[in-house]
Amino acid sequence: MSEEILVNVTPRETRVAVVENGMLQELHIERGWRRGVVGNIYKGKVQRVMPGMQAAFVDIGLDRAAFLHANDIFRASAAPAIDTTLGETGLDGEGESAVAAATVTSTQVVPSITELLRDGQEIVVQVVKDPIGSKGARLTTQISIPSRYLVLLPQSKVIGVSSRIEEETERQRLKALVAGQGQNTGQSMGQNGAQNGQTSPGYIVRTNAEGQPAEALAEDIAYLGRVWTLIEQNVRTTAVGGCVYEDLSLPMRAVRDLIRRDVEKVKVDSRETCDRLRTFAAQYMPGLAEKIEHYVGARPVFDLYGVEDEIQRALEKEVPLKSGGYLVIDQTEAMTTIDVNTGSFLGQRNLEETVYRTNLEAAQSVARQLRLRNLGGIIIIDFIDMLDPEHRRQVLRTLEKALTRDHAKTTVYDFSPLGLVEMTRKRTIESLQRQLSEPCHECSGRGTLKTAETVTYEIFREITRAVRQFEAARLLVIASPKVVARITDEESPAVAELEEFLGKSIRFQADAQYTQEQFDVVLL
DSSP states (O other), X not given: OOEEEEEEEOSSEEEEEEEETTEXXXXXXXXXXXOOOTTOEEEEEEEEEEGGGTEEEEEOSSSSOEEEXXXXXXXXXXXXXXXXXXXXXXXXXXXXXXXXXHHTTOOSOOOOHHHHOOTTOEEEEEEEEOOBTTBOOEEESSOOEEOSSEEEETTOOOEEEETTOOOHHHHHHHHHHHHHHHHHHGGGSOHHHHHTTOSSOEEEEOGGGTTOOHHHHHHHHHHHHHHHHHHHHHHHHSOTTOEEEOOOOHHHHHHHHHOOTTEEEEEESOHHHHHHHHHHHHHHOGGGGGGEEEOOOSSOHHHHXXXXXXXXXXXXXXXXXXXXXXXXXXXXXXXXXXXXXXXXXXXXXXXHHHHHHHHHHHHHHHHHHHHHHTOOEEEEEEOOOOSOHHHHHHHHHHHHHHXXXXXXXXXXXXXXXXXXXXXXXXXXXXXXXHHHOOOOTTTTTSSOXXXXXXXXXXXXXXXXXXXXXXXXXXXEEEEOHHHHHHHHHTTHHHHHHHHHHHTOEEEEEEOTTSOTTOXXXXXX
């Protein structure tokens, strides 16, 4: 499979696209005035403890107070000291705190939030989810610092390996290497190691570490040790609400998290950014630095690969399938629904075979759209009804197989009694639609407008209400051209009856600046 990473840099926006076999699969966006805060570490202050929610709101200097649940508060007694298979963090991982993945294996009961925190308490926290919609950022005190091959867990003893590394011999080799190197550097990890009585910190071995020599892992461990020492120093000197540690910029994170051996090229359209990425790669991943090249073509790099067109299509509700069928994707606050339709696809044999082929194609398309649109949370897929149980099983297997390349954690459930497939996908940042779009000013985000007929009758009711409340010789109604045209044409008899009933003259004026739902009744 051919895979390329494209980096487009402008003064106020940076975009990173992952293209597989000429098709856009992922898009990451970072804007200078609104950088994501996932991975950043802050020195916060507890604003309010909420016993009923087992959570607290913490001021970390953002516009809205952030949310910290009791389950995400590190407790040394609850941290397991066992070898664990874990997910990852970063652009290519689950995005959730790695320590959280480890501590959920503890069987201890989580204490009341009032036993863990108090109002006004200063606390060091890490952001695991950006503010989304009306919700503040999600926090954890279970700190994790990612590097190229490892994730440092300074408060834990866990040595875990990414579940994507499947060969048992390689897993054991990596565990042994990290355990040995970590033991050698554990004494220099600062105060947390001494306080927790541990001789070395915990680590998670990332997928990129597969096949790497001991020297590469040792370099990562040394780098993480220096980062953690700097963080400890910043914690002592930073004021409350200040940022103690900021994750790398988007281009740096893309090189750290996304570039692998199967990536053919990383094309960057900015000379300055390209030089920084090459320097960064030469220091941390020398074998892959030559894959980074400066794109100097006259045509914009995103246009060359058709990325701009794909972005526009990713904002549409309908997704056409090659067979002639299509998907309809609706994103709501609670969940995302995906409806599969046969459209113009007629098939060649019978209805069941037509439905089956459409659903197979839809399953692959759904997996791509989830990555491309960065859809997360609860997702409901309404495949076309299939009678054959084997067809259902094959469609589900196709969906699961297509999701294996998704870096976000996904869980897929079997067909429900209603024929729906329910699944979840880890969400850490806003979806592509919510990053690039805003609710329609005309319909206030409903996605529909009142018909001209409905607005006409609202105008008639408002005229009657106004005449009863105020004295006026005549009335002027200002509305959109479509509504005024309907009133003066189809509703002219009704207007005449209304004028006779009220004893007032009514004049209508069209204004192109008015939306279809807007109107004003002016008393003259």
